[in-house]
Amino acid sequence: MIKSFPFFTYLLFVILLSGCEYERISTDCSTNAIVLNLQSVENTSCGTNEGEIVVTAEGGDGEYEFSINESAFTKEGVFSNLSSGTYEIVARDAITLCISDPITEDVLNIDGLQITLSQKSNTDCGSSSGSISITQENGLAPIEYRINNGEFQQEATFTGLSSGVYNVTAKDALDCESSISNIRISTGVSLSDQVQPIIIANCAVNGCHNGAQSPNLSVKENIINNASNIRSRTSSGTMPPAGRQDLTQQEIDLIACWVNDGSLNN
Structure with missing residues (x-):
């Protein structure tokens, strides 16, 4: 005798077997801007x-x-x-x-040191070739600069930067400080050309995130809206689920670089 189950129990059972994670349907933010x-x-x-x-x-x-x-x-x-x-x-x-x-x-400081971002160079995914240069005005020499929580230095250029978000602070001889926050060094990894093909080939597959369950990762907007979760799961090795071919380290790095760039629609 075949035992019957309520539909929800059956759905949960299938999801657990497939190793895919059920999530609520994402809002289309393009129409709810x-x-x-x-x-x-x-x-x-x-x-x-x-x-x-x-x-x-x-x-x-x-x-x-x-x-x-x-x-x-x-x-x-x-x-x-x-x-x-x-x-x-x-x-x-x-x-x-x-x-x-x-x-x-x-x-701005009403009466004192001001700094501006004069140059920024991005980096390649997996590399540390980015740089940031700062210029100042109205400060009393000597002027010192630091990036994030590093030590102050007299050089106004920071090199060897990997992808990420940086804050730069300057101070002058009067201890007057000025800062620039959220300077993003990007890798230029493309969602359309690099990340989306990885997701479609490995995650938006039959029985998983291809429309049979939410989120449908064959849709670009859903990849963007779930970017942090995708990075977390691919980095931890839980996506794709057990029983499917693992992503290569290069594929994992490309996804992480794209998310670190700000999950751009590029």
Whole structure:
């Protein structure tokens, strides 16, 4: 006698056997776009944290959250107590989790050191050939520079950089500081030409993420919306699932480089 099962139990059983992970259907953010608007910027005096950036959002479902320089999202669109520097802000729909394009704004020292990004060179995937160069004005010599949390140096150029996001800070003889945040060194890995073919050949296959279950990874937008999860699972070796051919290290690296570049639709 063949024992029958409820449909949901059968579906769960099939998913477990296939090794594919079930996820909720992703929202099409292209039709639920969030638009971020800059309302005001207040600069600060040298050595103080008196700067402020105010933003609002529109579109989507109308419940918004905001993040500055990749910090945790909050419901407040007013960012106060800012020192001199460059800030990147995004808005997110609290319901759909669709994210706006970022805006980048400078909080300036009213009377002192200012720095700008004068040159940036990207790198190849798996390489460390990127570079960042900074110029300054109004600072009292000597001027020192550091990248991320490194040591200060007198050289205003940083070389040997791998893909990623970098912050540069400068200070002068008066200890007046200025910074630039979220300088991205990219690899140029293409979603259309390099990453999507890997996903379609190995993950968007019969019985897995080819439309039989969510997300359908044969669709470019779903790859973008699930980029972090794809990188995590391919790097850990759980995607493709057991029983299917493993990705090569080069394929894993290409996916990771594309995600580190910002999961671009390129």
